[in-house]
Every structure is written in structure tokens, then in C-alpha cells.
Amino acid sequence: MLAAQASMSAIEIQIGGFGGQGVILAGLTLGRGLALYEDYHVSLTQSFGPEARGSACSVQLIVSDAPILYPYLSRPDVLVTLSQEAFRRFAPQVREGGRLLVEETLVRPEGVRPDLRLWAVPATRLAEELGRKIVLNMVVVGFFAAVTGLLRPESARRAVSESVPLGTEALNLAAFEKGYACGVSRLAAAGAETAFRPLPLTGRS
Amino acid sequence: MKADPAGVLTGTHFLDGDQACCEGALAAGCRFAAGYPITPSTEIVERFAQRAPQVGGMFIQMEDELAASIAIQGAVWAGAKAFTVTSGPGFSLMMEHIGFAAMTETPCVVVDVQRGGPSTGLPTLPGQGDIMQARWGSHGDYEIIALVPSSPQECFELTLDAFNLAERYRVPALVLMDECVGHMTEKVVIPPAQEIEIVPRRYTARPPADYQPFEPGPDGVPEMVRAGDGYRIHVTGMTHDQRGYPEVSAEAQQRLVERLVAKIRGHAERIARVEETWTQDADIIVVAYGITARVALRGVEMARERGVAAGLLRPVVVWPFPEKRVRELAARARAFVVVEMNYGQVALEVERVVAGRAPTVLVPHAGGTVHPPEEILAAILAQAPAREVAR
Numbered sequence: 001m002l003a004a005q006a007s008m009s010a011i012e013i014q015i016g017g018f019g020g021q022g023v024i025l026a027g028l029t030l031g032r033g034l035a036l037y038e039d040y041h042v043s044l045t046q047s048f049g050p051e052a053r054g055s056a057c058s059v060q061l062i063v064s065d066a067p068i069l070y071p072y073l074s075r076p077d078v079l080v081t082l083s084q085e086a087f088r089r090f091a092p093q094v095r096e097g098g099r100l101l102v103e104e105t106l107v108r109p110e111g112v113r114p115d116l117r118l119w120a121v122p123a124t125r126l127a128e129e130l131g132r133k134i135v136l137n138m139v140v141v142g143f144f145a146a147v148t149g150l151l152r153p154e155s156a157r158r159a160v161s162e163s164v165p166l167g168t169e170a171l172n173l174a175a176f177e178k179g180y181a182c183g184v185s186r187l188a189a190a191g192a193e194t195a196f197r198p199l200p201l202t203g204r205s
Numbered sequence: 206m207k208a209d210p211a212g213v214l215t216g217t218h219f220l221d222g223d224q225a226c227c228e229g230a231l232a233a234g235c236r237f238a239a240g241y242p243i244t245p246s247t248e249i250v251e252r253f254a255q256r257a258p259q260v261g262g263m264f265i266q267m268e269d270e271l272a273a274s275i276a277i278q279g280a281v282w283a284g285a286k287a288f289t290v291t292s293g294p295g296f297s298l299m300m301e302h303i304g305f306a307a308m309t310e311t312p313c314v315v316v317d318v319q320r321g322g323p324s325t326g327l328p329t330l331p332g333q334g335d336i337m338q339a340r341w342g343s344h345g346d347y348e349i350i351a352l353v354p355s356s357p358q359e360c361f362e363l364t365l366d367a368f369n370l371a372e373r374y375r376v377p378a379l380v381l382m383d384e385c386v387g388h389m390t391e392k393v394v395i396p397p398a399q400e401i402e403i404v405p406r407r408y409t410a411r412p413p414a415d416y417q418p419f420e421p422g423p424d425g426v427p428e429m430v431r432a433g434d435g436y437r438i439h440v441t442g443m444t445h446d447q448r449g450y451p452e453v454s455a456e457a458q459q460r461l462v463e464r465l466v467a468k469i470r471g472h473a474e475r476i477a478r479v480e481e482t483w484t485q486d487a488d489i490i491v492v493a494y495g496i497t498a499r500v501a502l503r504g505v506e507m508a509r510e511r512g513v514a515a516g517l518l519r520p521v522v523v524w525p526f527p528e529k530r531v532r533e534l535a536a537r538a539r540a541f542v543v544v545e546m547n548y549g550q551v552a553l554e555v556e557r558v559v560a561g562r563a564p565t566v567l568v569p570h571a572g573g574t575v576h577p578p579e580e581i582l583a584a585i586l587a588q589a590p591a592r593e594v595a596r
Binding site for chain 1: 217218219221385388389390391392496499500502503506574575578
């Protein structure tokens, strides 16, 4: 049933990187947490062209307290980049006053607009501490949860467990915790608050 | 009857439309799929190939779309519920066998995840250019049923409905998705099996001596048997008599084609389904379906914010076309604005049914992305009485 959106309050999120970095899985994990365990309306779209097979790829989420009618991103409120190419392509599109999250060893954030708030996470290093660089995407998911405040850590943890391949839950949850702790400490060090308070939701559990 | 719990993935999920479509088929009791995977429909059979063995089902990758679309019909006559999935170029190749299914009254489901066309077009981007092809693409006169989902949730629900309608009327039922709903991931709620109503195959209770495979019941639909159950059956794409034997005559042709058409047209108002938003007091009726209906609703909202009485009529079942409802609205609407990702297909139907009682305006789009809502708003405002438009 389509429903009209009476008072739309939506947040747009984009995650960009190289195909193979787990960008799409990071988006699906956040989307699952937001849609199933925070009860937001969430529409996720992803790149399906040749870019999804190795070059720059991205995933887009629209998160809203009302049914989502227009399915595509206009300008992201939060951009997460895991590659210099994604940063170069997508950073100019971020909405005024938006948040920019970067993987600090993979992205050199040059020329960041002064209206944007920049947060950097050493996701590769934190993942390597767990012995598996491949879980850097779940480090990023943890960091995102901490600095945006959009979803509760317990919602994100459930989503991580249900999104990653069977048998890898513990490793991925450990990666999530490293990213989350890093986000919490960097937020505190900057004396900052999370980017968002929860959207005003009707019937939110 | 209720759904077989084995195929029902009860719960709240985060699925794309393709995955949800696959779950709709499994919930409906579909246990056989044949396909020649093609973007953007591949994820449906990819999931089916993983899930089917868990529920006693089977997926076969065939050599092409002609083979896929006839293999499912073999499975149906052997007793299975079956479907195939495709997109643009593959849909064109399946036309021959969609006609065969209509002629042989083989209940089956064909899913077309529409992409930009013609020809190879835009494999990874949406289109809605196959609406008329779904209705008229095979040669000769026949009727089919086609459903158009607007969300992953509806990809689940309408695929399930397509299987039920196929069995109820013994026709090919088509699910006309588009790349956007197919590849978009949203929350999908799958109910418990005991809450899912399934239309079983209409098997005969008659003994073999009294049974003719194409003898129509009171509603025009014949009863079926399974090949190998001891009944004499003959299934042919040629014009046939009630025994199923070829009969090359004008009389047999008249009897058969008239019945194939009447069994759907005679039940058209029961099959037709629309969803309406703010149409009660609307001067301007916007008609849109699939992903476009969502964007069109945004345009309608923007028009309402400007004081223009616009409303949305969304065909959920596009074939048979919801003639009765469009005719009712035409009696009082000031204009119809048809928004579709093609250059005028459903707009022709609206125009035909409205029959000059109000102007019908097309807002076309060649595909590749959805309409900007502002474009839809502009088309609505252009039809609004001047006093209503508070710019």
C-alpha cells in the first residue's frame, strides 16, 4: 500500500569505494539495522553497472519516518568513502552541513568544504589487528553507528550477525566493536555530539 | 488451501524486489523454475537455485529463453507449479511460448523485470516499455493477466497472486517488475503459511472415461489432469476440440478462441485491481504503476500542497485493464495525466476508456531513471483550473 508522506523527514546516506571492499554489504547491514530494528522506512539502491565489478562502486540509502516515494539519492547527508576515487566523485555532492566519513589510510580528504564535518577512521588498521583486512567494512559500520547516532548499537549488532556469511559472525562483530569504540572515543575527543538525534517516528519500537 | 510451510520464509526481511519475487513464488508452491538468466532478473533465479533444493524444488538453466519458457510448461503438465523469469530481449523470445501457454491453457508465471529498451537497451537500468508487449506480444487472439508491483513487498505479494490467478483461470500470468523495484532493497514482511491462501490446480474428479481435457466448466475453465495419471490427454498449440485433438476448421477456431478470450474478459472486473490515493475529490487523476506510481504520488502530493485536487489511480493488475473504475472516474474528472516510463502504452488504454470525456495527457520517459516529481507536478498544474493553482 502506497501511503502519502505527510511530513517527510528523510536522511540520505551514501557509501562509496572499490568493488570488493564490502561497500554493498556495509550498506545492506546498515539498511537492515535501520529498517528492521529501528523501524525506519529504508530504501537501498546500489550501483549495478561495470563499476560494481571492480572500479568505483556505491550504495545509497534513504532513511525516513514516512514511506519513501522517490527511490534515488538527491544529495547525501552522510557520505562514507573508502577510496580516493569515491571521495573525489561523491564528496562535492554532500548536502550543506553534512557529515563526511573517510577511511583514513585510503582517503586523503583534500579540499573538504568548511560546512562539512569530517570524521576519519583507521578501518584498515583496526581490521588488520583482527588478522583479516576483509572486515574493514564492518569496522566502518561500527564507526558510522557511533558518530551518526542513527541506529542503536544493539540494532547494528543484530544486523551485522544477520548480514555476514554464516560462520563469520564473531569476527565481524569484533570488527564492528572496534569501529564503534573508535567512533565513541573520537566523538568524545572532539567534544562533539552524534550527528543525528533519532527521527521523530510514529510507532517506533 | 493454505500454503505449504516448507516454502514460506515467514518473518521480516530486508530483501530486494528480485529476492522477494523468488520468495513469492516459493510461498505460492512453485517448485520448478527454468531460466536463461538475464540482468536485471538474474537474482530471482540465483536465489531460486539456492532455495529450491531445500524445499524439494528444482532450477534448470536452459540453453535460451525459448527453451526456458517451454520447459516450465512441461513441468506444469507433470504436476508442478512453475515459472520463468527474464527481461526485455528474453521476454521477446518468450512470446512464442506465452501464446502456447494461452492456447493450451497451461497455468504458469512469467516474470519480466523491465529494463530500458528497445533491443539490448539499458541492461542495468529501469524501463516500463513492455506493458503492451505483455498484452499483445504473441500472435493471435488471447488474454493474459499481468500484475505490476511498486515495491519489494509487492514483488512478494503479487508473484504469489500471479500463481493463484494462473491456476484459477488457467492462463499465463505475468509479473511486470522494473529494474528499480527489482534491485531496490526494502523491508519485506512474509506472513505465516497458514495466513497465505493458495489456489490449487483444478484437477478433475471425473474418471478417465468421462473426462475431456478441454471441456470448459461453467466458468469457461476446463479441469486438468497430470500427464501419466491414466487419462488420455493431447496438448497442442493447434486449434483443437475438447479432446485436445487438432481440428482445422473455422467453427473449432471460433469456439476455442471465443472461450479463451471470454474466460478472462468475463471475469475482468473481478481480476482487475487498483489502488487509489486522494481520488475521492480529485479533479485530476494521475495514472501510474510500478516504481513510477511512487514518484507520481510525490507529484500528486506536491500538487495538493499547492491546492490542486489531484489523486492517484494505480493499476496493480494492469491486464485486464481496470476499465470500469477509469470509466467511473472519467464521468467527473477534469483530466487524466498518465505517467509511465515509456512513450505511451497505458495512456492509450486510458484514452480509449475515457473516450473523449476528459483530456488524457501523457508524461513519457524513455527509461534509465524515474521521472523527476517536478515534471509530474508541472503536467498536473497544466491541467488544473487557474483558480486552483496557488503558485
